[in-house]
Each structure stands twice: as C-alpha cells, then as structure tokens.
Amino acid sequence: MIKRCLLTTIVLMVLYIIITNSINDESFISRDNININVGKKVRMECELNNLTINENRKILWLRIEDAEIVYYSNNRIISDERFYIEKRIIFNMINNTSSYNIIIYSLIIEDLRLSDSGTYSCQIDNNIIKLFSLNIVERPYFIIHEYSTIIRTYIGENISIICQAKGKPKPFIYWIKRIDENNQIILKNCSITSNICQLNFFNINYYYNGIYECLAKNFLGTIGRFYQIDVQFPPNVSILTNKTSYFIGDKLILECLIDANPKADIRWLYKSSYDIDHDKDLSQLFYREYFDHNHFTIDNDIWYIKQEQLNATRWKTTLFIKHIPRRLFNSKIICRAINHHGENEQIIKIIEKYHSSNIDRHQILTTPIISTSTFIFNTNQISLTNRTQIIFEKTNYINNQSIKKKNSIYLYYLFISLFLVFYL
Incomplete structure (x- = not known):
C-alpha cells in the first residue's frame, strides 16, 4: 500500500513538472481567462479531433x-x-479512405x-491543448447577519460599532454619516487587508445623533448596513426673541x-x-380652551401657542x-x-415702554437759570411734586426784584435831600 502511494506521488510530481514546463512555453497554448461569480x-470547452485522440491517447x-x-x-x-x-x-467528414471529426x-x-x-488544463496525456x-x-457580504440597527446611548458615554465584510477580491470597507438624502460625510476608511472596520466614539454628545452606514465594495458591487445612533440627553432651551420692551397693546411673539x-x-x-410663588400654565390653558374633543385646532387670532419639530x-x-x-x-x-433625563427653562421679563407724548404730559420742565436782567427756564424735566417749590422760587425772585426797585427810589430821594442841605 505504501509503495503504491509513493509511486502515485512520484507520477504526479513528474506530471506536474512536465505540465509546468509546458506552460512556460505558451507560444502554442491557447488560454482563456474566466472571471465568474x-x-x-x-463551461470550459476544449476542441479536439479524431487525429489527436485515439484508443491509446486519452483526454x-x-x-x-x-x-x-x-477527468481521465x-x-x-x-x-x-x-x-x-x-x-x-461539431464537424464530421468522411471520404473513401478515412474520416475526420472535430x-x-x-x-x-x-x-x-x-x-x-x-x-485547468485540457491535454492529451502530457501535451497541453488549452489552459x-x-x-x-x-x-461583498457581511459576516455577521444579526445586528442591532438602533444603538441607544447617553451623553458622555463611549461606543464602538464593528463592521465585518468579505468578498473576492477583498472589499474596501468604510463608514459614512448620512446628513440627508443627498449629502454624506466619510468618517473612516479601513485597510483593504482587513475584513473588520470599527467606528469608535468617545465622550459622545447629542451632535452624534444620526444615521451611520458601513459600506463594503469591490468591482462586483457595493453593500451597505445602516445603524442609528440615538443619543439621549436632557432638554436644552434657548430663546430666539431678543426684544423684551413693549408698549401696551403691542403684538407679542416669543x-x-x-x-x-x-x-x-x-x-x-x-x-x-404680584404672585411670585405660583405659575400659570399657559400651554394647558390654551390646549384646554382652544382644542376641541377631536383634537382639531380652533382658529384663534387673539393668542395661541404653536409647536413644530x-x-x-x-x-x-x-x-x-x-x-x-x-x-x-x-x-x-x-x-x-x-x-426623564432632566429639565431646563428660560425666563423672559416683559418690560413696559412709554410713548414720548405721555412722558411730556406727566412731567414738567424746570431748573431755572437766573441772569441779572431776565428769568430763563432750562428745558430739563422735573416731576409734578416739585411744582410748588418752583412757584415759590419764582415768587421770591419777583419780590426781591421789587424790593430792589423800591430801595433804589429811597436812595435817590435821600441823595437829593443831602445835596440841598449842604449847598443851600
């Protein structure tokens, strides 16, 4: 038995050497290159004729x-x-002396x-006819068939997603993030020598929410596998309205x-x-008063609350x-x-504005500036509570001017009297 196996091995080695040497001289050998899935x-077809094949020479x-x-x-x-x-x-020709078949x-x-x-070689004994x-x-195909399409995580955590694919030739594996139907970002390209492409996220935040896709491709085609990263986090509220001062009767949009x-x-x-310890829920009030039992919105042009995603x-x-x-x-x-992760709020204080005409109606111009000849009021504003003081100051000013005039007349008469006494 051992001798038989040894003999077979030697025959195959000799045959292999002969065939290899024949292949090295390809000038007379036809070769077909076949790529197939x-x-x-x-089907590999080898064309022979009956002159090549006979009972002593086998394919x-x-x-x-x-x-x-x-096959032998x-x-x-x-x-x-x-x-x-x-x-x-495919061809048969017979004459009087011989026949020829293809x-x-x-x-x-x-x-x-x-x-x-x-x-594969088609040959007659050791003569290669065609290669x-x-x-x-x-x-490409994915190695792991069962996987989770939704990956839920919490803000601040680390996650890894592994994508494994095979094919021949080996596929090129990479990760992208879908922004929308027409836009995407390539996140990672992996080596073509490996069947594994791993996507890692550290200290994750809510910007990582979205659809991610692992793609594997070779010249035969491309396959993809989608993953949704669902990062959960507490609310963050921001105000879009900058205006906080209004007149009575103005329109308010927050x-x-x-x-x-x-x-x-x-x-x-x-x-x-007036009641800082209690909040009135405007949303509950609006939905209770302005939504009917079938949840259809009732038109309201006085006030409303709207929400959109x-x-x-x-x-x-x-x-x-x-x-x-x-x-x-x-x-x-x-x-x-x-x-259920937390809460957040923003507070807007509504401040009243006043029209300039109303300010003039309720305020008065005061602060006098006194000269030696005239009485002038400056155009500075003063409150109603100082009106009495202003009148009082004005009266004193007039009285002082009158006293000065009277004293001047007395001095004039006194001077005339003294003149007459000394010169008469």
Whole structure:
C-alpha cells in the first residue's frame, strides 16, 4: 500500500513538472481567462479531433496548482459530483479512405465555490491543448447577519460599532454619516487587508445623533448596513426673541428652541409680579380652551401657542399674543421643557415702554437759570411734586426784584435831600 502511494506521488510530481514546463512555453497554448461569480455554472470547452485522440491517447482534465486530476477520458477521478464533462461533434467528414471529426470536450462545474479557482488544463496525456484560468469572484457580504440597527446611548458615554465584510477580491470597507438624502460625510476608511472596520466614539454628545452606514465594495458591487445612533440627553432651551420692551397693546411673539432626546414636555408659563410663588400654565390653558374633543385646532387670532419639530431632536415653540395687556408687564414668561433625563427653562421679563407724548404730559420742565436782567427756564424735566417749590422760587425772585426797585427810589430821594442841605 505504501509503495503504491509513493509511486502515485512520484507520477504526479513528474506530471506536474512536465505540465509546468509546458506552460512556460505558451507560444502554442491557447488560454482563456474566466472571471465568474460564486454559485454560478462554468463551461470550459476544449476542441479536439479524431487525429489527436485515439484508443491509446486519452483526454485528461487537470488542475495544475495541486496536480489534481479531474477527468481521465470519460471517467471522473475526483469525488465531487459538481464536475462532469460533455462531448459533442461539431464537424464530421468522411471520404473513401478515412474520416475526420472535430469534437468539443467540455468540463462543466456547477455551483461554483471559491476553492474551485485555479488553472485547468485540457491535454492529451502530457501535451497541453488549452489552459483555462478560472477566477471565482464574489460580491461583498457581511459576516455577521444579526445586528442591532438602533444603538441607544447617553451623553458622555463611549461606543464602538464593528463592521465585518468579505468578498473576492477583498472589499474596501468604510463608514459614512448620512446628513440627508443627498449629502454624506466619510468618517473612516479601513485597510483593504482587513475584513473588520470599527467606528469608535468617545465622550459622545447629542451632535452624534444620526444615521451611520458601513459600506463594503469591490468591482462586483457595493453593500451597505445602516445603524442609528440615538443619543439621549436632557432638554436644552434657548430663546430666539431678543426684544423684551413693549408698549401696551403691542403684538407679542416669543420663540424658543428646545433640543432634547427623548422628546420633552414643552410648556409656556406665566408668573405674575404680584404672585411670585405660583405659575400659570399657559400651554394647558390654551390646549384646554382652544382644542376641541377631536383634537382639531380652533382658529384663534387673539393668542395661541404653536409647536413644530425641526429635526429628530429639535423643536420650536411660539407664544403669540395679539395685544399685550397691562397685567403682563413686569411679569415673567417662562419657556420650560422636561423629559426623564432632566429639565431646563428660560425666563423672559416683559418690560413696559412709554410713548414720548405721555412722558411730556406727566412731567414738567424746570431748573431755572437766573441772569441779572431776565428769568430763563432750562428745558430739563422735573416731576409734578416739585411744582410748588418752583412757584415759590419764582415768587421770591419777583419780590426781591421789587424790593430792589423800591430801595433804589429811597436812595435817590435821600441823595437829593443831602445835596440841598449842604449847598443851600
């Protein structure tokens, strides 16, 4: 038994050397290069004639890489039933003395596997007639079939996503983030020598929310696998309205942006300056009064609260009041958002503005500037409580002027009298 195995090995080695040497001289050997997908069926056709084949010379199908004999004559040598041959005559000429036939011998392999790749030779004994370079290729495919499409995490945590894919030739694997249907960002390109591409995030925040895709491609095609990263976080409220001063009767429009995941309970509240310990829930009041039982909005042009979703984690809410009543001034309007991770709010204080005409009506111009000849009032403003003082000061000024005039007359008469006494 050992001698038989040894003899077989020697024969195969000699055969391999002969075939290799024959391949090195390819000037007379026809070669077909075949690229075909896994799972398909391939046919390798070898054209012979009856002058080449006779009872003493048989056709041989051999895979050169491992010197494995597939078929000898009409007999399958390997045990794999996916391999078989077909024979058909395409030309037959007979004369009085001889016949000439052209015969096609085809080696057929069904349900191709990657292991079937190699160089197959069609030969008569040791003479190679034709070579077939069979390259089995494969579209990329993911190794792990079960995976979670939604990855929920919390702000500040670290996460890793592993993508594994194979194919022939080896696929190029990379990660992208989908911004929208038409825009994307390439996040990571992985080495083509590896079947694994890992995406890592550290100290994650809510900007990492979104759709991520692992792509694997070779020249046969591209495959993708989607992952949604769902970063959960407490609400963050920001005010869009800069204006805080209004006249009585003005239109009031307040807007808030809320970032939260999951969605927050968003409310507008009113805190009076006379009752700072209690909040009035304007949202609850509006929804109770201006939504009917079928949840259809009732038109209201006096005041309303509106809410809209801008993206997966952002909302905008608007408080509209057509005419601001006096009781709202010096009070606080609160935009508040709450989810099970926390709460946040922003406070807006409504300040009353006054028209210039009203200010003139309730205030007076004062602060006199006194000269030696005239009485002048400057155009500075003074409150109503100082009006009496102003009148008093004006009266004193007039009295002083009168006294000065009277004293001047007395001095004049005194001077005349003294003159008459001394000179008469």
